[in-house]
Amino acid sequence: MKKRIGLIGYGRIGSYLLKKIREDDELDMDFIYEIDAEKTKRIEDSILLKDDRDLGAKNVDLVVEAEDFRAVRSFAHEVLKKNDMLILSVAALADEKLSDELRTICEESRMRMHIPHGALLGMDGLQDARVTLGEVSIVTRCARAQF
Numbered sequence: 001m002k003k004r005i006g007l008i009g010y011g012r013i014g015s016y017l018l019k020k021i022r023e024d025d026e027l028d029m030d031f032i033y034e035i036d037a038e039k040t041k042r043i044e045d046s047i048l049l050k051d052d053r054d055l056g057a058k059n060v061d062l063v064v065e066a067e068d069f070r071a072v073r074s075f076a077h078e079v080l081k082k083n084d085m086l087i088l089s090v091a092a093l094a095d096e097k098l099s100d101e102l103r104t105i106c107e108e109s110r111m112r113m114h115i116p117h118g119a120l121l122g123m124d125g126l127q128d129a130r131v132t133l134g135e136v137s138i139v140t141r142c143a144r145a146q147f
Contacts, residue, residue, distance in 0.1 A: 002028040004060040006083065008075060009067030010034035010043070013088065017064060018043075030060045034067075055079055062086060062114075073098060076113075080105045086114040 005021055007014050010032050021027045033049040034040045040048055049055065055063075056078030063079045064086045065071050072092035079085050080102060093099045093115065106113050 002026055003062065004028050004030040006030050006049075006055075006058055006060045006063040006079075007032045008034075008055070008063060008065045008071050008079075010036075010039045011066065013066040014064075017066060031058060056081065058083065065089060076102055077105060080111050080113060081109045082111070084112040084114065086116070088116065090115055090117075 003026060005017075005027055007017060007029065010018070014032070014034070018029055018032065021029050029047055031047050031049045032040060032043060033052060033055060035052075049058075052075065055075050058079075059082050061084065063083045065076070066088050069089045069092035072087055072089050073095075076085060076087065076092075076098075087093065093102075102113055105111070
């Protein structure tokens with residue numbers, strides 16, 4: 001049985017994810033929610049979620065947030081009551097109150113919040129700024145843990 005995926009946000013990352021999901025025989029795109037109708041004008045209506053209030057009613061294997069930190073604040077509470085969620089806008093979780101609320105919802109609903117790590121998502125911003133950037137350097141630092 002195919003894993004059903006929902007997607008919040010249909011920019012560069014969301015469109016890439018849709019392409020990859022459609023190439024995978026084990027995955028199926030159940031819905032896409034994108035506030036900007038211009039971005040989804042080439043997507044079939046059958047998978048477009050028109051009203052954000054319907055996000056809480058969906059029941060899929062995973063909802064992927066690929067929008068921005070505001071989408072996490074707006075939708076994660078309802079989504080995590082019924083669905084596991086992959087949050088790509090991890091900066092939203094710097095808000096301790098929000099992070100604690102979402103953890104509590106996960107404990108109560110027995111759903112999981114997946115949080116990727118690393119600098120991969122910053123590449124999207126670099127891609128957007130590529131016409132104005134002359135050079136980019138990436139520096140990684142490792143802090144020593146103290147116990």
